Amino acid sequence: MERRTFLKGSAGAAAAFTLAGCLGGGEGESESTETTSTTEAETTDSTESGEASELPETITIGSDIPYRPFEYETIEGDLTGFDVDIAEAVFDGQLGIDYEFKPTSFDSIIPSLNNNNFRIIMSAMTINDQRAQEVDFSDPYFTAYQTVIVRQDSDIQSREDLRGTTVGVQKGTTGADAALELQEEFDGELELNQYDQVTGAFQALVNGQVVAVINDNTVNAEFVNNQGEGEVRFLQGEGAAAESGENAPDYLTLTVENYGIAFRQDDDEFRQRVNEALAAIKENGTYDEIYAEYFEG
Known part of the structure; x- marks a missing residue:
């Protein structure tokens, strides 16, 4: 699977790319009309569950796009941003698993997670008590x-x-x-x-x-x-x-x-592995390098 790719086709995706050019000076964002069936996405995620103690081969990540500089599409059609680079460092670099992003409207993103439309949420999501009643969060990362x-x-x-x-x-x-x-x-x-x-x-x-x-x-x-x-x-x-x-x-x-990665409440072992990977990229300096690219200098 190619890195920095994303599924296109949900109602949230349509809204996202219709508005992608509204940033005025926000260069590099473009519209997209490609579609992928919900059934295909759900089938992918249904194979992710597996044994709780084993890492999945691939995961789908729900995210509200565009939300620059955390996740947005370049003029070439590539997905980039702080969350995207953190995902690459955590899932590819530390856990050795493939991933892809699925654009989803933010106001429906938690129900979509709990309906098994994707495995996790990475979308500059603030950890708070109200959301914690519906999902579990990783350790804070921003x-x-x-x-x-x-x-x-x-x-x-x-x-x-x-x-x-x-x-x-x-x-x-x-x-x-x-x-x-x-x-x-x-x-x-x-x-x-x-x-x-x-x-x-x-x-x-x-x-x-x-x-x-x-x-x-x-x-x-x-x-x-x-x-x-x-x-x-x-x-x-x-x-x-x-x-x-x-x-x-x-x-x-x-x-x-504080932002966190959101998980379904029955996904404790995978959440623990992700927390370990987050700690590793903070310890080895990868997190600081990514942070500096988007927020310093």
């Missing part, structure tokens, strides 16, 4: 913050300035949860426009349909950088990172979160 971006010419200068405005979020994400908490804090004086893909929220910001987007800091940063100088900016201010004693960035942080 720390993120929920942040706010606005247009450069916006009058929004502080958290309180968001009161009475409309913000964009992606459905089913902790960004949407953070926006709902703000809505409650503002006694309902905050409107949420929810989009199937984060690219839809970004495009709404560019078009003036929302005044802000609430989303993960690294994904927001990728969009800000790709928009060109002076078009979009982070909302500044102290927040959750500073309050928790984290190395706080200079922009407003609404939450501090």
Whole structure:
């Protein structure tokens, strides 16, 4: 099986690639119309289960694509990103098994996992108590913050300035949860426009349909950088990172979160093997090399 490939054809995939070009300056993303039957994907995964103590020969990974820089398609049609490179290091490099990604809408990705449409989820997924009722998580492999971006010419200068405005979020994400908490804090004086893909929220910001987007800091940063100088900016201010004693960035942080790989709750032995592989790539320096490629310099 070729590395960095992915199954195409679910409803989630159609939504993903329809919106893949909405990043404006986000070069390298393209649409795709290839399809693979759900039956084929399910057949593949049904052979993965095997004996719990044995590693599968191949696994399918559910992921919300595009979500740059964690998973996205290049102009040549290759899948790349931080999660993709971590998957290669863990599954190919450490465990010696093949893998492929299956695009899936984020708001349905946990039910799809539990319906055996794929073996695991790698999709910049935050570990939280609500999700842990439905899936089991690997050890954390990334720390993120929920942040706010606005247009450069916006009058929004502080958290309180968001009161009475409309913000964009992606459905089913902790960004949407953070926006709902703000809505409650503002006694309902905050409107949420929810989009199937984060690219839809970004495009709404560019078009003036929302005044802000609430989303993960690294994904927001990728969009800000790709928009060109002076078009979009982070909302500044102290927040959750500073309050928790984290190395706080200079922009407003609404939450501090950790990402994990999600497993079905009956997949403990495979989860343990993946945890061991994650620990190995952190120990041997592979993780730091991948991190530096996407988030430093």
